[in-house]
Amino acid sequence: MTGSSIPKLKAALTARLRADPLIGGSGVQVWYGDEYPTPVDAENITLGGTKDADPFRGDSTFGAGQSAAAIGKRSREERYALDVIVRVRAHGRTPQQGVTERAFTLEALVESSIQTWSSTTPSAFGGVVDGAFITSVTHIEGLVADKADQRGCDITLTVACRKRLATT
Numbered sequence: 001m002t003g004s005s006i007p008k009l010k011a012a013l014t015a016r017l018r019a020d021p022l023i024g025g026s027g028v029q030v031w032y033g034d035e036y037p038t039p040v041d042a043e044n045i046t047l048g049g050t051k052d053a054d055p056f057r058g059d060s061t062f063g064a065g066q067s068a069a070a071i072g073k074r075s076r077e078e079r080y081a082l083d084v085i086v087r088v089r090a091h092g093r094t095p096q097q098g099v100t101e102r103a104f105t106l107e108a109l110v111e112s113s114i115q116t117w118s119s120t121t122p123s124a125f126g127g128v129v130d131g132a133f134i135t136s137v138t139h140i141e142g143l144v145a146d147k148a149d150q151r152g153c154d155i156t157l158t159v160a161c162r163k164r165l166a167t168t
Contacts, residue, residue: 008128013114032047042089076165084158114159
């Protein structure tokens, strides 16, 4: 059975961000998936869902998702994009600029952690994936739609990942 590297990557990245003294060590909640409800005045990072994506395509014949690594071989190549969401919430009367700037400060810390992961573990990315890099950063800000007393900023980092999976 081939399985997938997605659960292991999410668990490893959750643990890494929680252990970072500037992220989890500073009181920012890091979640494997969405937690409910998101409290007012909360700062959190959520490892979200994945989608088929192959930013590595420039140097590979493998497509997004899982593909046979080679004809006659039992190993598979897995490629996907993981969404990492940085959320900052504050009371509705809080100025938006401060909320947005704090979210981008946290985003930069997450980005730095992912970029240095390959050089700070004995095996790149702790052996969980063979490669990972951030391909896009998008954000949305303003009053929270279903909570008029909350203001927020959500930043989504899209992390492209690849892993050669051995079958048994």
